Amino acid sequence: MMREESAIPLVFKVIAGFALVVLLLPLVIVVLAGLNAGDYLTFPPQGLSLRWVKSFLSSPVFLSAYFYSFLLALCATLISTVVGTLAALYLARSSSKTSGAMRGFFMLPIVLPGVVLGLALYVFFTTTDIGLARTFPGLLICHVLVTCPFVIATVTASLVGFDISLEEAARSLGASPWTAFRKITLRIIAPGISAGCIFAFIVSFGQFETTLFLAVPNHEPLPMAMYISLRYKFEPTAAAAGIFAIALVVISTIVTSRLVSLRRVFKA
Amino acid sequence: MSDIRLVNLSKTYGEGNAVSEINLKIGEGEFFSLLGPSGCGKSTTLRMIAGFIKPSAGQILIGSDDVTALPPEKRDIGIVFQNYAIFPHMNVAENIAFGLKLRKRNKNEITWRVTEALKQVGLAGYGERYQRQLSGGEQQRVALARVLVTEPRILLLDEPLSALDKGLREEMKFWIKDLQKNLGITTVYVTHDQDEALTMSDRIGVMSKSKIVQIGTPQEIYERPKTLFVTSFIGHSNMLDVTILGQDANGVTVDLNGQELKTRASSSVTPGGAAKLVLRPENVLIGAALGDGDSRLSATVLSETYQGPIVRYRLKVGEQEIVAERQNQAHVERFSPGTVVTIGWDPEWSEALVA
Ligand SMILES: Nc1ncnc2c1ncn2[C@@H]1O[C@H](COP(=O)(O)OP(=O)(O)OP(=O)(O)O)[C@@H](O)[C@H]1O
Numbered sequence: 001m002m003r004e005e006s007a008i009p010l011v012f013k014v015i016a017g018f019a020l021v022v023l024l025l026p027l028v029i030v031v032l033a034g035l036n037a038g039d040y041l042t043f044p045p046q047g048l049s050l051r052w053v054k055s056f057l058s059s060p061v062f063l064s065a066y067f068y069s070f071l072l073a074l075c076a077t078l079i080s081t082v083v084g085t086l087a088a089l090y091l092a093r094s095s096s097k098t099s100g101a102m103r104g105f106f107m108l109p110i111v112l113p114g115v116v117l118g119l120a121l122y123v124f125f126t127t128t129d130i131g132l133a134r135t136f137p138g139l140l141i142c143h144v145l146v147t148c149p150f151v152i153a154t155v156t157a158s159l160v161g162f163d164i165s166l167e168e169a170a171r172s173l174g175a176s177p178w179t180a181f182r183k184i185t186l187r188i189i190a191p192g193i194s195a196g197c198i199f200a201f202i203v204s205f206g207q208f209e210t211t212l213f214l215a216v217p218n219h220e221p222l223p224m225a226m227y228i229s230l231r232y233k234f235e236p237t238a239a240a241a242g243i244f245a246i247a248l249v250v251i252s253t254i255v256t257s258r259l260v261s262l263r264r265v266f267k268a
Numbered sequence: 269m270s271d272i273r274l275v276n277l278s279k280t281y282g283e284g285n286a287v288s289e290i291n292l293k294i295g296e297g298e299f300f301s302l303l304g305p306s307g308c309g310k311s312t313t314l315r316m317i318a319g320f321i322k323p324s325a326g327q328i329l330i331g332s333d334d335v336t337a338l339p340p341e342k343r344d345i346g347i348v349f350q351n352y353a354i355f356p357h358m359n360v361a362e363n364i365a366f367g368l369k370l371r372k373r374n375k376n377e378i379t380w381r382v383t384e385a386l387k388q389v390g391l392a393g394y395g396e397r398y399q400r401q402l403s404g405g406e407q408q409r410v411a412l413a414r415v416l417v418t419e420p421r422i423l424l425l426d427e428p429l430s431a432l433d434k435g436l437r438e439e440m441k442f443w444i445k446d447l448q449k450n451l452g453i454t455t456v457y458v459t460h461d462q463d464e465a466l467t468m469s470d471r472i473g474v475m476s477k478s479k480i481v482q483i484g485t486p487q488e489i490y491e492r493p494k495t496l497f498v499t500s501f502i503g504h505s506n507m508l509d510v511t512i513l514g515q516d517a518n519g520v521t522v523d524l525n526g527q528e529l530k531t532r533a534s535s536s537v538t539p540g541g542a543a544k545l546v547l548r549p550e551n552v553l554i555g556a557a558l559g560d561g562d563s564r565l566s567a568t569v570l571s572e573t574y575q576g577p578i579v580r581y582r583l584k585v586g587e588q589e590i591v592a593e594r595q596n597q598a599h600v601e602r603f604s605p606g607t608v609v610t611i612g613w614d615p616e617w618s619e620a621l622v623a
Pocket residue numbers: 281285286304305306307308309310311312313460
């Protein structure tokens with residue numbers, strides 16, 4: 001098929017370009033700061049070196065924080081992808097009058113300030129004394145709450161215009177409900193699910209405010225470790241850690257979108 | 269191929285009835301249409317047969333099997349939806365192979381059957397295309413091929429032509445009917461379009477407000493509507509206010525503006541009561557066209573509208589208006605407004621119906 005002639009006005013292109021620069025500039029600064037040759041976190045860097053990258057790679061505190069965050073984000077992403085997809089399907093198909101209110105309720109964690117949510121969960125966990133305060137499961141629950149709305153939103157978007165008669169057609173052609181869901185619905189909403197996946201991972205990996213209240217003592221996730229390091233040392237190791245965080249997010253985004261499009265290629 | 273029986277089939281939503289107490293037997297190989305205005309319960313009935321809606325009461329039998337409690341995938345039914353529901357992530361060949369794969373047919377057989385099915389619907393060579401590369405009519409054919417390739421016991425169609433433009437609709441009407449006839453597959457066709465129902469069906473069930481109000485062949489439905497609803501829903505009819513004078517074995521006598529007229533009545537009527545004299549415009553004859561034994565009355569031509577193949581007259585009889593449609597052909601007299609003419613009709617083609 002031929003590409004349509006672009007009809008985007010120049011103004012929009014300029015604005016988009018400007019936004020891109022504003023968004024990308026801090027990233028560039030972090031990367032350059034992480035490659036700083038000097039002793040302190042400064043910009044512009046005093047010469048380039050891998051000094052602080054090496055320091056990050058040999059720091060037990062940063063490395064364990066990095067892998068802890070990775071594990072946490074992975075678990076949170078898996079859970080919220082499944083839960084969020086199911087919730088989105090329910091919300092899209094339920095004819096119940098309460099589903100609008102429920103959608104708003106599920107979206108709350110996005111609009112609530114992280115500090116408020118973190119504090120609320122902390123108070124809830126400690127006062128009820130259910131053994132979740134400052135534990136991994138407690139932190140995971142919090143991250144699932146925060147990331148789920150992103151999955152719900154992207155999957156809901158991909159369900160707009162999804163025609164239920166596709167599933168019904170599959171059923172009457174002999175597919176069980178599960179087969180029809182797997183072979184039809186899931187395939188069609190896959191891009192939405194993978195987008196949700198990426199969002200969830202990024203949001204969980206970078207989650208700071210809520211984590212502040214719920215992190216397990218001596219097991220700080222990366223954002224907290226970076227914060228603590230900067231507060232007490234002001235070393236460029238934190239910026240070097242930032243480089244690795246950015247790299248992980250970029251790689252996971254590419255991998256996830258590849259997985260989806262590869263499946264497309266296999267199907268076609 | 270199987271027959272279908274609906275026994276006291278009902279569906280209630282909250283307070284309202286979507287379908288109430290439908291009793292119906294659709295014969296093997298029959299093309300049966302459910303015809304009615306929007307919201308009368310046609311789709312609900314069809315979707316209950318397909319298994320997507322659980323009936324509130326009653327039974328559905330296909331052949332000798334009671335399928336009421338079976339899920340859709342166990343009913344061995346083919347259904348074509350109004351929007352065709354072609355799977356967008358599969359090409360045409362994969363769409364058609366879908367049902368065969370679920371039935372675990374071997375690869376060679378699937379390839380062969382898909383090719384045959386595509387030929388059958390006139391889309392040979394379309395296997396590699398995707399839904400977005402097909403026109404509405406082509407999608408329609410793919411949907412039919414996808415269903416027919418699994419050799420279902422019955423075929424269900426829910427307004428399959430309503431998304432097509434007029435020309436294509438005409439073409440597909442005959443094409444679907446021919447296909448159905450050749451396969452001899454029992455078919456239930458839902459439509460609100462009387463032309464489709466009249467042209468395609470062996471029998472029609474006219475629905476109104478959740479009930480089937482009349483079942484009959486297209487001819488019976490068109491020429492012998494049993495209620496005022498069916499009369500007004502199918503085609504155009506004159507409905508004249510009359511008073512019933514009496515009823516005997518030959519029919520009914522009515523009073524129209526003080527003039528006694530004979531007419532048919534399919535149900536018993538009470539003398540003295542008000543009724544409508546129902547009469548299609550094409551059966552109202554004017555002047556020399558009248559034959560022996562026809563009812564005759566005098567009327568004034570109000571207007572004459574030229575419509576190509578027919579000419580339409582509005583006539584005044586007493587205080588009431590009658591519409592007459594005459595073929596516009598050689599040797600047919602034309603009447604200009606203001607003329608006083610004799611009009612009439614064969615009593616067998618008029619009917620007294622009580623509201
Ligand atoms: N899920 C539902 N909940 C409540 N009422 C419903 C539901 N589905 C259908 N109805 C009602 O049942 C009645 C019959 O609906 P149905 O879809 O069978 O009509 P239809 O004859 O197919 O009309 P159309 O020609 O517009 O498709 C309608 O009055 C509709 O409002």
